[in-house]
Amino acid sequence: MIEAQGLTKRYGATVAVDNLSFEVKPGKVTGFLGPNGAGKSTTMRMILGLDTPTSGDVRIDGKRYRDLRQPLTEIGALLDAKWVHPNRSARAHLSWMAASNKLPKANVDRVLEMVGLTEVANKRAGAYSLGMSQRLGIAGALLGDPRILLFDEPVNGLDPEGIVWIRTFMQRLAAEGRTVLVSSHLLSEMALTAEELIVIGRGRLIAQSSTAEFVDRASGSTIRVRSPQLDQFDTLLQQQQLITRVEQADDHTKVLYVDGNVTTDQVGELAASQQIVLHELTLQRGSLEQAFMQMTGDSVQYHAQDGAQAVPGVPPVSAAEMAAGPQEDN
């Protein structure tokens, strides 16, 4: 269990993390979500005792990181796969890490085997591809067989094969009953891997809930209805105090959208009670991206200008694209 209480980090006038409190529950994959520059990496560095909080604190199973005697046996982390000396072999890198926590040499071979690097273990780490470096980083995180794992943007820049590998690997770790905290700005990725979400924007906590709950609460759901008696049904729905809007789908068809707290069951029964023919009745769930944009709104650090004012010839970048884009500042 990781508990943060009023965690704050200031760099001069800039507030990177602002009074952040959350807890990471044991035995689950928790997604740490936020746009670039939201303070995810800074928070993770504070969890690991690398950066000192300006105020507040963060504890691992009730202890400060600096008080841990063999930290690798309690919490493993991969913050940056490039934190390896390029001229040192993977085996040597893991060997010094193992020695630092008095771990048996057999652990090195075990984690190399787990991540599939045994064959190239004696090659210099500088020659590894990004995917291999990422695997080495994960091997380092698993070296002490810790119950808690921290990954910062683990799928960043990986090819599809690497992404699937990491995703499956993390689910396997959680299935073994480990606590996993994984940060990402890729919301779709989090929807696939994380059960719980901690969402931050501009260093502040925006939400902490289960992934499904977050999407539900943030974006609500919309029911899409097509009917030959559309106007009649629209009036009927409005009589029920429901919010509706009618849109022209194409030249021939109009579509009715029902927003708010109502199920498809209720809408269907209402239509049946007045013998209204329906051609379509579908529930449209908001995506995580939509939910995220709605909730973080003004928390995205650098808003792109709207298309109209953009530089001629340069396609405008929307805030949504920025939030879902592949780069993360470190």
Next chain:
Amino acid sequence: MSLINVERIKLFSTRSPWWCMIIAAALSIGLAALATGLASGADEARVTPAMSQFGVNLGQMVIMVMAALAVTTEYRFGTIRTSFQAVPQRVALLLNKTVVVAGLAALVGLVASFGSWAVGYLLAGTADMAIDTSAEWRLIGGQALVYGIAAIFAVAVGILIRQSAGAIAILILWPLLVESLLPLIPRIGDDLQKWSPFTNANQFINGGQDMGLAGAEAAGANTGLSPWWALAYFAAWGVALLVIALFTASKRDA
């Protein structure tokens, strides 16, 4: 003990420390060969053990580079964060690094000084190269101590500066240029030089030595301290700098 092991694995699993150690010893011994081997005839008899040690100073620069790199490459490649993550007791970790690096530097110092002396012994056959006075033992055996303390300096500067180029520039310019240019400052210059660390390290090695053919001025500035006090003064600088560096590293964000 496990932290000593950590730093030993780190140091010997890359190539540059090996190169630095080989170059340091080779430079020392190579210069000794020139300083003692090129003297001929009557000059050869005037070669002294002290003359075989000029190159050992140069080797010391290379060892300081190695010691600084042992820290700055960790910052350069981010492994310092992996290190602090594995061992959050930063002072203990860096202290063990210092012990390993300084110990190794002392070992290289021993090889460089005795190697240089041996070359002189072989090349200047007619000279009295025997190590038979306590001053001569201090000259040859003491280099190991100076190498070790110089390595502590370099580790401390590396921790404070964190960048290879900056740290190396300081470590080379300070002993070679800054301390020797100090006397140019009017009135206080000579005193400043007397109290600078590397001049005192030199006093420990060369104070009261017979410079022979090279002439008395080759011994460098006399700081007025007795050799062993001069060494203690040099060591105090190294330790003070290390304390500041360790304090800084434990407070600073990694």
